[in-house]
Amino acid sequence: MDITFSKEETNSWFNDLQDIALKIGNNLLGKDEIELASETAKKYIRDINNIQNEIAHGKGYVLFRGCPIDSKKSSTTINSDDVTNETLISALTLLGITMTIGFNPFSFLQEKEGALVHQIFPTRGLTNSSSSNGRIEFKPHVDGAYLDRAIRPETLSLICMNNDAKTSTILTSVDDILNKLNGDDISLLSSSEFIHISPETFGLKNGFEKTKSSILDKLDGNWEVKIAIHNTEPCSPKSKWALDKFIAASNMPSTSINWLPGDFVIFNNFRCLHGRSEIRGKRWLKRCYGSTHILPGTVIDLHKIQKKPNSHYSQ
Numbered sequence: 001m002d003i004t005f006s007k008e009e010t011n012s013w014f015n016d017l018q019d020i021a022l023k024i025g026n027n028l029l030g031k032d033e034i035e036l037a038s039e040t041a042k043k044y045i046r047d048i049n050n051i052q053n054e055i056a057h058g059k060g061y062v063l064f065r066g067c068p069i070d071s072k073k074s075s076t077t078i079n080s081d082d083v084t085n086e087t088l089i090s091a092l093t094l095l096g097i098t099m100t101i102g103f104n105p106f107s108f109l110q111e112k113e114g115a116l117v118h119q120i121f122p123t124r125g126l127t128n129s130s131s132s133n134g135r136i137e138f139k140p141h142v143d144g145a146y147l148d149r150a151i152r153p154e155t156l157s158l159i160c161m162n163n164d165a166k167t168s169t170i171l172t173s174v175d176d177i178l179n180k181l182n183g184d185d186i187s188l189l190s191s192s193e194f195i196h197i198s199p200e201t202f203g204l205k206n207g208f209e210k211t212k213s214s215i216l217d218k219l220d221g222n223w224e225v226k227i228a229i230h231n232t233e234p235c236s237p238k239s240k241w242a243l244d245k246f247i248a249a250s251n252m253p254s255t256s257i258n259w260l261p262g263d264f265v266i267f268n269n270f271r272c273l274h275g276r277s278e279i280r281g282k283r284w285l286k287r288c289y290g291s292t293h294i295l296p297g298t299v300i301d302l303h304k305i306q307k308k309p310n311s312h313y314s315q
Helices: 007-024 031-041 048-057 080-085 089-101 174-178 183-189 237-250
Strands: 002-004 061-065 104-108 118-120 138-141 155-163 169-173 194-197 210-213 216-219 222-225 232-234 255-257 264-268 272-276 283-291
Touching (some): 007 031, 031 089, 048 061, 048 089, 089 264, 089 283, 169 174, 174 237, 183 237, 264 272
Parallel strands (some): 002 061
Antiparallel strands (some): 061 264, 104 283, 169 255, 194 210, 194 232, 216 222
16 A cells, blocks of 8 residues: 655645654653654544554555655765754654554664664664664564564554665565465474574573574464564474575565655564665665554563563573
C-alpha cells in the first residue's frame, strides 16, 4: 500500500510540527511529545483500519510519500554535526505516524543510549560492520531476533532524510519464503535448533547476548519469523541444511523501497525480513520501534527484563 501526501498537506503538517518543536525546545522526546505528534498526524492520515490490516494481514508494510522532514542537508557525508544541528520535524513525523497507526514507539537502553529515534547512516570506524552503522551489505534480518517475543519490536518505522547513494531497502515476506520451502524444511526451522546472537550495536554480556530458539513460529494460525542471517547459527547438520534453504529463499525479495527524502515506511517485524546492498555514497534514514502493548516512550533495560542468563544459550 502506497500513500502520497500533497504538497499542501506536507506544508501544513510541517507548520503544525514546527509549532510543537518550538514548545518542546531542548526537552528529550518522550510520551507527551509522541502523543502531540500523533494528534497532529491524525489530521493527515486516513484509512487507518486499512493500513493496520495491510501491516497485520497483507503485504506487511505501508509506504507514505511526501512526509514532512527537516531541511535537506547539503554536505557530502553525514556526520554528527548534521544530527546535532537539525530540528525535530523528522523525528516528530516518525514517532507521530507510528503511534497514529497503532504502534507505540519505544527503545532499548543498550542500543544508541536509549534514544527513541535512531540515526541510521554509515558511522566512521564501523563502516565494515554488518549493522545499520555499516556500509557493507546488510543481509536479510528481523530486528531483535534474539529477544523474547513480548519485547521484540512488532514494527519498524523508517523515514528518509537523504539517499544520494540510491541504496534501496529490501523487504521479504515470510509467506513468500514459506512458498519456496517444503514441510520438512518448515518443521526443522520451527525447532529450537538455532542460536540467535545480539547485534554488535548492543552492549549485552553475561549470557544475555545469545539465545537458543526457532526461526519460524506459528501463532494463531499465522507464521512469524525471527532471524538475522549474519547472526544466526545452526546447532546440527540438519538445522544447517534447513537454514541454508531458508537463506536461499530469502534472497528473492518481495519489495524494494527506492528511497526519496520524505518517504516513510512502516513494516511488520514479525512477518518481514529487511536488508540492503552496499552503501556507496550518502544515505541517512531515521528509525523507531513500535509495539501494541509496550507503553509509548518506554526505554527497556534488557539486563533487567530479559530472562535470566541460565535460560539462554551460552558456550
